[in-house]
Amino acid sequence: MTESHDAVQPFVPAAWEPSGGMPALRITDVKVILTAPDNIRLVVVKVLTSEPGLYGVGCASYTTRPAAVKSAIEEYLRPLLLGRDPNDIEDIWQVGHISGYWRTGPILMNALSGIDMALWDIKGKRAGMPVYQLLGGKVRRAAPVYSHASGRDPQEVEEQAIALMEQGYRYVRCQVDVPGNATYGVDEEEGPRQPYPPHLRARQGTWDTAAYARAVPRLFDHLRSRLGEEVGLLHDIHERLPPILAIGLAKELERFHLFFLEDPFAPEDNGYFPFLRQQTSTPIAMGELYVNQAEYVPLIKDRLIDFIRCHISAIGGITPARKLAAYCEFFGVRTAWHGPGDVSPVGHAANLALDLSCSNFGIQEWFRFGEAAREVFPGTPEVRDGMLWSNERPGLGVDIDEALAARYPLPEHPLNGAFPEVRQPDGTVIRW
Numbered sequence: 001m002t003e004s005h006d007a008v009q010p011f012v013p014a015a016w017e018p019s020g021g022m023p024a025l026r027i028t029d030v031k032v033i034l035t036a037p038d039n040i041r042l043v044v045v046k047v048l049t050s051e052p053g054l055y056g057v058g059c060a061s062y063t064t065r066p067a068a069v070k071s072a073i074e075e076y077l078r079p080l081l082l083g084r085d086p087n088d089i090e091d092i093w094q095v096g097h098i099s100g101y102w103r104t105g106p107i108l109m110n111a112l113s114g115i116d117m118a119l120w121d122i123k124g125k126r127a128g129m130p131v132y133q134l135l136g137g138k139v140r141r142a143a144p145v146y147s148h149a150s151g152r153d154p155q156e157v158e159e160q161a162i163a164l165m166e167q168g169y170r171y172v173r174c175q176v177d178v179p180g181n182a183t184y185g186v187d188e189e190e191g192p193r194q195p196y197p198p199h200l201r202a203r204q205g206t207w208d209t210a211a212y213a214r215a216v217p218r219l220f221d222h223l224r225s226r227l228g229e230e231v232g233l234l235h236d237i238h239e240r241l242p243p244i245l246a247i248g249l250a251k252e253l254e255r256f257h258l259f260f261l262e263d264p265f266a267p268e269d270n271g272y273f274p275f276l277r278q279q280t281s282t283p284i285a286m287g288e289l290y291v292n293q294a295e296y297v298p299l300i301k302d303r304l305i306d307f308i309r310c311h312i313s314a315i316g317g318i319t320p321a322r323k324l325a326a327y328c329e330f331f332g333v334r335t336a337w338h339g340p341g342d343v344s345p346v347g348h349a350a351n352l353a354l355d356l357s358c359s360n361f362g363i364q365e366w367f368r369f370g371e372a373a374r375e376v377f378p379g380t381p382e383v384r385d386g387m388l389w390s391n392e393r394p395g396l397g398v399d400i401d402e403a404l405a406a407r408y409p410l411p412e413h414p415l416n417g418a419f420p421e422v423r424q425p426d427g428t429v430i431r432w
């Protein structure tokens, strides 16, 4: 009999092969853990295997829709994955991605990320290596980070920035309040069980775009005159301006030499990036709201941004993020993965694995986790000398103490994590 293509069996993972039997190592359970040790809603996934004591953890934190991610994992991904070989990271990602036919979106991508990161964690534990080794090994000792300073006026922002610089931080994101407005990124008084965590608490209220566009250049004028040129300064517009005002602001800020200006436009306004590029050399960071490669690939290919800033769990985990980082390298775009408090310490460890192994790393955003979060997540990486260091443990190096996590349930709130409304003075609702 002559061999034909028909005789070639397609590759099917062993668990699916009717006669192939079970793989030696199998996924035996997938658990979703909701916890809020720093009063920020986190979603963490635990993938258990047939090898006693071998499991992985992943971050699936979509802080404004945690229950929807939990349901996507428990009702759709868990049944799809039980019995499969956890070694097949790429295959599992592809199967999970296309199994619903309609794909991407923050719920499904976060769900997939929880699984994906856990599988990388398992692979690292089996190899006895930190995940950055599996990604190619270290190209730097540690990852330089930035942290947040904010205040009611430029003086207060300066004081917070100095406090961070005294702790060794060399990059600081600066946000100033616009009095009478619901300003993004400005702390209010802290307190237990506030409905919104301090770093992103905004009063429900109104927003005056012109007042904000005037306040920001004044802030950086003040900061540069007080802090000098050495410190790296960053700012997040957080898609709070009409596109033409964002272009004007980016031009005005050019003289203050920002390390980067973030989210000048909403993802829906991607078409404005070519105009921005023609107008200013202020470095641009973008990406925390992207979930679909169709949103970010064109900006990289056309060299319209300088830093890619995806929320790794929102694009599906380490598997797509490492491909994205490699793609960016070919176009001179650096990585600056999203790292606020609503990325769990497990997600921060995934960021760090990429930061350490990608030559086109730019900077890492760092959230200063509180005591409770560090206890719930043993192994949370540490900042020293303004840089984030790996703890060198196999896998992602971060675990979750489930009993402790249960002591910090998601805060009760009528909106279950959704953000408050921000409106223009005439009542029009605007982006948060």
Ligand code: KDG
Pocket (backbone or CB within 6 Å): 063, 200, 236, 238, 288, 339, 340, 342, 365
């Ligand atoms: O939950 C929303 C936050 O992740 C976001 O507001 C933080 O913009 C942010 C940043 O750059 O850290």
Ligand code: MG
Pocket (backbone or CB within 6 Å): 236, 238, 262, 263, 288
């Ligand atoms: Mg941001």
